[in-house]
Amino acid sequence: MTEKTNDAATIKEYPKPPFENQKQPIPGYEKSLRPKADHGETSYKGSGKLSGKVAIITGGDSGIGRAVAIAYAREGADVVISYLNEHEDAEQTAAIIEQAGRKSLLIPGDISVESHCIRIIESCVKEFGSIDILVNNAAFQMERHSLQDISSEEWDRTFKVNIYPLFYFCKAAEKYLKPGSTVINTTSVNAYKAPAKLIPYSATKSAIQNFTASLAQMWAEKGIRVNCVAPGPIWTPLITSTMSKEHIETFGESVFMKRPGQPAELAPAFVMLASEDSSYMTASTIQVTGGYPTI
Numbered sequence: 001m002t003e004k005t006n007d008a009a010t011i012k013e014y015p016k017p018p019f020e021n022q023k024q025p026i027p028g029y030e031k032s033l034r035p036k037a038d039h040g041e042t043s044y045k046g047s048g049k050l051s052g053k054v055a056i057i058t059g060g061d062s063g064i065g066r067a068v069a070i071a072y073a074r075e076g077a078d079v080v081i082s083y084l085n086e087h088e089d090a091e092q093t094a095a096i097i098e099q100a101g102r103k104s105l106l107i108p109g110d111i112s113v114e115s116h117c118i119r120i121i122e123s124c125v126k127e128f129g130s131i132d133i134l135v136n137n138a139a140f141q142m143e144r145h146s147l148q149d150i151s152s153e154e155w156d157r158t159f160k161v162n163i164y165p166l167f168y169f170c171k172a173a174e175k176y177l178k179p180g181s182t183v184i185n186t187t188s189v190n191a192y193k194a195p196a197k198l199i200p201y202s203a204t205k206s207a208i209q210n211f212t213a214s215l216a217q218m219w220a221e222k223g224i225r226v227n228c229v230a231p232g233p234i235w236t237p238l239i240t241s242t243m244s245k246e247h248i249e250t251f252g253e254s255v256f257m258k259r260p261g262q263p264a265e266l267a268p269a270f271v272m273l274a275s276e277d278s279s280y281m282t283a284s285t286i287q288v289t290g291g292y293p294t295i
Contacts, residue, residue, distance in 0.1 A: 014038070015235075016259040018249045027140075028237025030062045030089050037235050039067040040264035041096060046074030049275040053077040054128040056120065056173075058111055058165065059138030061090035063236030064186065067263035068135060068270045069093050073100040075271055077133065080105045080124045084138075089237075103128070111138055112160035117168035121176070131176045133274045136166045136208075137186040141201035143243045155200050162204035166211055179223025184273045185212050187228045189289045197247075209285065216283035225282040227273045232289030235260040256291025 015035045024032050044067075055072050059065040060081035066089070069079050079097050083090045085108055094104040105127050109116045124131055140161040144150050166185060177183075187208045194202035209228060216226035233239075233252040239260075240248055252260030269286045272278050 012038075012043075014259055014262055017251060017253045019251060021245050021249055022240050023245055023248070024237060024241040026241045027084055027086060028062075028239075028241030029086060030066075030092070030237055033235070033237050033240060035235075037063070038262040038264045040070050040267055043264060044071050044074055044267060046071070046076065046100070049075045049271060049277065050133070051076030053132040053274070054080070054124065054130050055133035055135060055274065056080040056082065056124055056131060056169075057135040057137055058082040058169070060135075061086045061093050063238060064231065064234060064263045064266050065135070065137045066093045066096075067267040068137065069104075070096050070100075071267035071271050072133070072274065073097040073102040073104075075275070076102070077274075078103040078105075078128055080107060080120065080127075082107050082109075082111060082120050082138065084108065084110065111165040111168070112157070114164075114168045117165055118172045121169065121172040125176055130178070131173055132178075132181050134169060134173055134177075134181075134183045135186070135270065135274075136169060136183070138162075138165070139186065139201070139204075139238065141198055141238065141242050143197045143247060144199070145197060147199070150200060158200035159204055159207075162201070163207045163211065166208065170215060174219075177219075177222070177224050180276075181224045182274050182278075183212075183215070183224065183226040184270055185226070185228045187212070187230045187285060189230050189232045189287065189292045191230060193292070212285075213283045220282060225273075225278070227278070227281055227283070228285040229266060229269045229273065230285050230287045230289070231261065231266055232287075232292040233260040234266065235262055252290065254292070255289060259290065261288060261290050 061083035
């Protein structure tokens, strides 16, 4: 990222394709991402919008989850980070949270297992006494060129990571969520305009959209809001570990802004949906797509 300063403001200039030919092992790691992603480490400034709140973020070690964790901490929230096994990334995120003067709790493990999701909820309540914000963000995808290339195991894994945990987490958290609590689910622009090479992933993102709409209706009388953020192409380790080298090199060039978004560019949407700034929003989706056409 480079910056230009004019009389009005500092303008960030983020990298555009073509990107370096690179391929990471799943699930991908921040230290191997080239160019490095911006999570708002040096730019996000809080204003107390989440003061005293407690948030759980799945996939909070890196990518979008890390950016949201940084923003939430700087807005005054303590943060539980759920992640698979990317310990170095998670520890770096925790360090930034603690530098902001907030507490963090790291919980590794597989959220496709219901008992682990329940453990995360119970661990959060034991450590912090409450849950105010639940961000269901973790995801799995694989780019495939043929339906025959998608195994039944991969189909199951995609659904078990992307959509099952929303049910597990929300069910386990319901008894702890008070009026004013919020659930924020990460869907995708692919829920509206699905690419051919991401069939299982796109199907789960549509399911997340509908789960959100139904649960928002069910929980409205409880005073619990349930919303979505729909990212477009965002520069994260998931991209370099699950897509072809050719797609990585040109990633983001199809949107109007001709580049992928940075995780830091999504954080304000998650902050708004977690705060009283969105007090009249439920069953809503905020699209952060760089101008990707959805119709």
